[in-house]
Amino acid sequence: MLDNFKTHITKHFPYLLTSKVAIASSGGIDSMVLTYLCHQLQINIEVLHCNFQLRGAASNEDEIFLQQQTEMLKIPFYSVLFDTDDYAKKHKVSTQIAARELRYQWFKAQKEILSFEYLLTAHHADDNLETFLINFSRGTGIDGLTGIPEINDFIVRPLLPFSRDDIFQYALQQNIKWREDSSNAETKYLRNKFRHDLIPKLKEINPGILKSFENTKNHLKGASEILNNHIDILRLDVFNKRGDEVVVPISALEKLLPKETYLYYLFKDYGFKEPSDLVSITESQSGKQLFSDTHRLIKNRDEIIITPLIDNVNPSHFFINKEQASVVAPIKLSIDLVGRIKEEDQHTIYVDREKLKFPLKLRKWENGDYFYPFGMEGKKKLSKFFKDEKYSLISKENQWLLCDSENTIIWVVGKRADNRFKVTERTEKILKIHFIDA
Structure with missing residues (x-):
């Protein structure tokens, strides 16, 4: 031997x-x-x-x-x-x-x-x-x-x-x-x-x-290699990377037969190994979710979104004092007093400093949240804003809000400022807040 x-x-x-x-x-x-x-x-x-x-x-x-x-x-x-x-x-x-x-x-x-x-x-x-x-x-x-x-x-x-x-x-x-x-x-x-x-x-x-x-x-191992190569090529074709998300159009999955077998091999590496559950979620209403030990799978309109499960070790609220020039949380903001308004875009807003009640707060959205969108008349529920902007469930969960100490929304960060804090002719101190999208 x-x-x-x-x-x-x-x-x-x-x-x-x-x-x-x-x-x-x-x-x-x-x-x-x-x-x-x-x-x-x-x-x-x-x-x-x-x-x-x-x-x-x-x-x-x-x-x-x-x-x-x-x-x-x-x-x-x-x-x-x-x-x-x-x-x-x-x-x-x-x-x-x-x-x-x-x-x-x-x-x-x-x-x-x-x-x-x-x-x-x-x-x-x-x-x-x-x-x-x-x-x-x-x-x-x-x-x-x-x-x-x-x-x-x-x-x-x-x-x-x-x-x-x-x-x-x-x-x-x-x-x-x-x-x-x-x-x-x-x-x-x-x-x-x-x-x-x-x-x-x-x-x-x-x-x-x-x-x-x-x-x-050995025969089975060879067949497995052929199958896995085919699945890898198919994933490259229909699985689209979007940041930390993987997005899969349901229309592409509907063409695959036998459906249960394809879904098993396409999603098993993410921990989803029940073909009947996978078929069910492709045919369910938007918002339906599946969880594995490592990932979450969500039906969002006409697509499936896969995201990794991450331990929520970070606090959901971050406070910003008057003296702070920046905050580094899951997102980064810079805050500066300026003499006048220059460029203004989705990543930058200008607000009347005297209208702000400190400490400011960065938080995620909650049911019942509303704001007064800049450039519009009246208030709008944030849930309606998300719907109009075609947010997915993941996008809603990832959206940060900048609020004052009374929880009033100042900015849907990176999207829309609130009208109540806008700079007017009577504004004496202009605060520039810039979102650094890493």
Whole structure:
């Protein structure tokens, strides 16, 4: 196996031979064999171990065993202790998901601390088949049937071409010691049910099932690449970037058949994976919204708008005192006393300073807001102004208002000033307010 492993590394991952590499190890047979193989190839490795405290004394014994083995091989060893059950309860996730989140968070942190370039995991061909069957049983798109990726960001899985039996035989031949995890024998976990019940039967029916699966996986991976290339080209054609927004004309989506399939692949990268919801929003009234973990999708008249979800860490109100010459909030305003009116445009207004009640306030619009638009008679509800100006829901949310201390609107910033603060013949102090549109 060593020769085959060396050939595989040299052909597909030659950079590992000259890089600083970490190995995620449980102390089980797979990660111990991976450690020995890399050690034999003189790869610069260190071992990372997570103690999840899920198996009582056995969890601590795993850690002690690994520490002894790495000391014997003169390999740096790092471990961490997790209260996995507590994390699962606090975050309302299963124990398996909690362990996964904890270990990958720690691996990313260790990458920065220890400055290794790649993290190796010991996933092998049988793991790949199990993942395929799990995804297949739950229902998935074509990407879910292409198996575990060999490379994902900084994580590399060099044992994927090798079977569980290959690994077991090598461990016996080389007298490699390992720890048995008793939970691997329990069939309460779905993966273990496939591992102990279904896959042995498949191997009995077809002893070459792993090879057959490898061929099928490669065909699916090729088909997935063709599909993804087509979707990328289509996105370039119909997804239009507008600042932080992505705007998609619904008319372009209506031409695509089968509609649900196209919508799934077009929007899944934004976290929207329910085709029926996507179809529904294209046929709904304006203002309908969908949320994923990372994005918001909004129906706005004859288009779909996608925006990233941003934590609202900034206050919604910003105050401006008399002495301030500028304010830098999510938008930037400059404020100057001037002798006369020069140029005036949407980005610049001139107001009578004596009519202003300080401190001024920058805020977002609220229901019931109204103002007296400059150049018009009477007042107008801001909601009506937005409608007349054909604002989208996103545009309404992003619009800033400059108000006085009594919440009276002075300026719909960048759009229209209020008539009540205009400069007249009786004005003694003219204040120029300029919006810098970054």
